[in-house]
Amino acid sequence: MEQIVNKKQFKFTLDWTVLISAVVLPIIGYTLIYLSKTLYFKDGAIACWPTGGVYLAAMLRLGYRIWPAALLSEFTINQLLFSDGKLSTFIVNTLISPVTVIDVLVTTFLIHRIIKRRNPLERSEDIFKFVLLLIPSPLVTNTYGVTVQALAGITPWASFGDVLRNWLIQGFTSYLVIIPMLLTWSQRYVDKQKSLKKFAELGCLLLLVIIISWTTFSSGYPLEYMLIPPLIWAVFRFGQRESTTLVFIISVIAIYGTGHGFGSFAKHSVVLSLFLLQSFICVVALTTLILSGVINENKKAAAKLKRANDELEQRVEERTLELQQAKIIADTANQAKSEFLASMSHELRTPLNGILGYAQILQRSKVIPEKEHKGINIIHQCGEHLLTLINDVLDLSKIEAKKMELHPKDFHFPSFLQSVVEICSIRAEQKGISFDYRLNNQLPIAICADDKRLRQVLINLLGNAIKFTDTGGVTFKVEVLENGMIRFLIEDTGVGMAPDVMEKIFLPFEQVGSSEKQIEGTGLGLAISHKVVSLMGATINVESQLGVGSTFWFDIEFMEAKEWTNTHNTQKGTVIGFESEKRKILIVDDRWENRSVLVNLLQPIGFEVLEATNGEEGLEKAIQEKPDLIITDLAMPVMDGFTMTKHLRELEEFENSLIIASSASVFDFHRHEAVLSGCNDFLPKPVQVEELFSQLQNHLQLQWIYEQSQKLATNSLYLAETSVMDIPPASALTTLYEAAQRCDVADIQAAVLEIERLDKKYKAFTEKVLFLADEFEMEAIVSLINIYIIDCN
Missing domain, CATH: 3.30.565.10 (Histidine kinase-like ATPase, C-terminal domain)
Incomplete structure (x- = not known):
């Protein structure tokens, strides 16, 4: 049932197409011929006969079904324009009309058969075929028409050749001017670059063509071929629709001017004038068509190439995505392990910050007995070993993430x-x-x-x-x-x-x-x-x-x-203050233990310390108190350290303020992100006193005040006596070295006893080692033995 309805609808549409064509084609044809008659030469000659071009364009676009409308149009036009009341004239017009339509049908069939494209003007190759196929049509029709008129006595046999030549050229000229314009204007056209600037450019181009054409064909200046550059401009910038329309306008102006005796084509001989004029129109039309075809091909080739590139890029992206997905699947286990290790190391460093921080605070205390100091030193040493293990875990994670960087030091x-x-x-x-x-x-x-x-x-x-x-x-x-x-x-x-x-x-x-x-x-x-x-x-x-x-x-x-020896051998003692006015430091951290470590390190040496539990509170206190330096954590609730730092940097009074980021995450991208947000430095957790004081000294330009301890003086005395000590052989030092590396005080004491049994002359050396072991200075023992092992070797 649906198919029957569709067939009826199609038949209905077909009938209406034929009916509308039967009305429209005579109107268009008559209008164009009337326009051509107004452009007649003085002796009645005409440069362009447009009806054949109109019928051929209509059949190319609408199909063969409109041939009745074309026949009716041709008959009506011939009777209206050339009827003189004589029977012979009526018969001649009646005989010419069917031949004209048959010739158009044959030409349409050949174009469809050979070019096989809905638009025969898209490619330069098709345009050449199209032009060649147009030549037989006026040849047959015009030869037949002139012969019929000669037989009827309308055209003298003596003028047969001139009339036939004129009819052939005017028919071919009309094909080249009328058909391309009608075909391009009947196509669906979408301008993707519509703009006021482009419309203005088209208006200037049209005005330029009209001025050149009018100047050429209303005076004696031979400027007709100056019209070719604007046509080329129109083809490149706009397309076939605009360029074929300009060709039509130029042709109308040229025919009008030459027909009224103006321009370089106006000669005493009408035949010569027509030949020059029609040759010019054909050259302009052919140049425009061929150039537009070449440009269309280039545009399509570029579009095809772009599509190919897009398809290739899409295939590459799809393949890359497949490889990435495969890699993600393959690396899932390793990635999960790396994330776990990174997370766990962060969580371990956070409480370790409190352990090592308070160990360092207690080491600086003057009220704790010497015996308890040794226990605190053990806590600190064990914490340092644990920190080393955690850092090794981080290194493993960095290696797997391919984010390893070097951190040189002396x-x-x-x-x-x-x-x-x-x-x-x-x-x-x-x-x-x-x-x-x-x-x-x-x-x-x-x-x-x-x-x-x-x-x-x-x-x-x-x-x-x-x-x-x-x-x-x-x-x-x-x-x-x-x-x-x-x-x-x-x-x-x-x-x-x-x-x-x-x-x-x-x-x-x-x-x-x-x-x-x-x-x-x-x-x-x-x-x-x-x-x-x-x-x-x-x-x-x-x-x-x-x-x-x-x-x-x-x-x-x-x-x-070169400065390493001086830097590491000069023992300045404990920092007890600084030589300048009192400085104010704001600590921003959501964990009280982290704030407490910094407060207890900084307050005893003369700093005024303020505290804030998140970035929002830190921002408010910074604006109110205007501290000399801010130490902020990065990951905090309400507002994190990154956001707080960015807000502070937006304020004019805090553009150059000193801000140090402190975090348990020591990944390099966190350091870089902290710097990008506006921080001046990065202090990793657990906080090391030496690094903290070094950054404060650098940024606040401080001069520290040190306290020389009796222990340091005693150490200096022992170090001064090194040159007069007798050193045991390397074989005896190996056991002592391994015990010191393990931080095993009992094994160190046992190794010292073995050395004393070797010879009493090593007593000075063994006493020195026992003193350092008693102070839990394991690194000092290792460094000392390293030097002696090298010397023994």
Whole structure:
């Protein structure tokens, strides 16, 4: 039923199309012919006959079904325009009308058959075919029409050639001018760039064409080909609709001017004038059509290329999304672990801030007995060890997140190397292989570097060498090269590697050697070491021979810390105040224990301390009290530290205020975010007294007042006596060194007794070690033994 209704509707639409065409086509045709008659030359000649172009454009757009309307239109126009009351004239007009319509039908069929496009003017190739297919149509129709008129006596046989030539050119001219304009105006047209500026440009272009045309064809100035640049402009800037309309306007003005004897085409011979005029119109129309076709092709090619690029980008995005999803799925477990470790380390650092903070506060107390001071020192030492473990967890999380950065500092280089050697030599001894440590005497005493990362690299390389060496031994060399760089070289007599394996050893999770050896590690050590050394500006080099052994080395230039000795050997004592007027510090933190630590550290040395529990309260107190410096936590309820800092920086009076961010999160992006929000510095939790006082001294330009203690004086005395002490051999110092590293006071005392049994001349040395152990100065014992072990070697 639905199909029947659709067919009826289609038939109804078809009938109305034919009916409307039967009314509209005669009106359009008659109007154009009447306009052409007004442009007649003096002897009645005409430059353009538009009816054929109108019928052909209508059939190309509406189809063959309008042929009755075209026939009716042609018959009506011929009878109205050329009827003189004679029967012969009526018969001639009647005979010419069907031939004209048949010729248009044939031409329409050929265009559809050969070009096969709804719009035959889209491509330059189609335009050439279209122009060639238009030539036969006026040739057949006009030859037939002139012959009929000659037979009827209307046209003399002597003028047959001139009349036929005129009819052919005027028919072809009308096709080139009328058809493109009607086709383009009948198409659906959407201008995506409508604007007042573009309409103004089109108006200026139209005015320019009219001025040039009128000047050319109303005077004797030969400026007719100056019209081509504006037409090219119209094609490029607007399109076929506007450019074909301009061609029509130019043609009308040219025909009018030439017909009235104006312009360079107006000659004494009407035939010559028509030939020049029609040639000009054809050249202008063809140039415009071909150029518009080329531009349309370029635009479509560009659009096609853009679509291809968009599709390619879409496919790339889809593929990238697939890979990202696959990577997310693969990394889910690791990411969850990293987030857990980061969260837990943050939660552990927060209470540890109170433990270490109050341990440091109690260490500065004058009312606590000496015996209790030792317990507090033990608490502090244990807290420091726990903090080191937590930092190691954070480092693991950073490595997995690929956000590892270097944090260089000054440190004693020989002691650092000796600590690495002690760790690795124990492993070598347990495995039953030799470990040879060769040190260059020209090494600097102190350097500036990231000691933790450098230790990580050396232990990884030395650990691999020991792991893959079953016979022979491992040699560790550190020397200064001629160019001032320091070379670290690890050589072993292990299993070695084949060339194809050496290319993959620095990739993550790549392991070499037997399966038993691979089980011992994760395959990340060399990859991490390679990354760290790259961050230091160097490259790990490797040479290996299968079954013989391997050699790893890298060269790095370190800055020598020349001031390290003075800085670390000058013991100034406890800070008890500062030399300036009283300073006001605002502490903003939602946890009372964190505020309490800072308050108890700062108030005793002369600072006026204010407290706030969140960013909003901190903002209000800062505006009211105008503190000299603000220390703020980052994560707080109501308003966090980032927001509070940004609000303060927006106020003119706080543009240059000193703000220090303090947080238990020590990830680098939190530090960067704090700086971007306007903070001057970052103080990690747990708060270390030395770092806190260092930042206060730097930002507030303070001069500290120190208290020299009796213990420091006694330590200085013992250090002064170092040069006259007899030192035990390295074999005896090893046990003492290991006990000091473990912070085991009982084992230290046992090791001292063993040394005293060796010889009484070591009594000064053992008393010094016992004194330091009694004060729980484990780092001092380790540093002291490091120096003596190096000297003994």
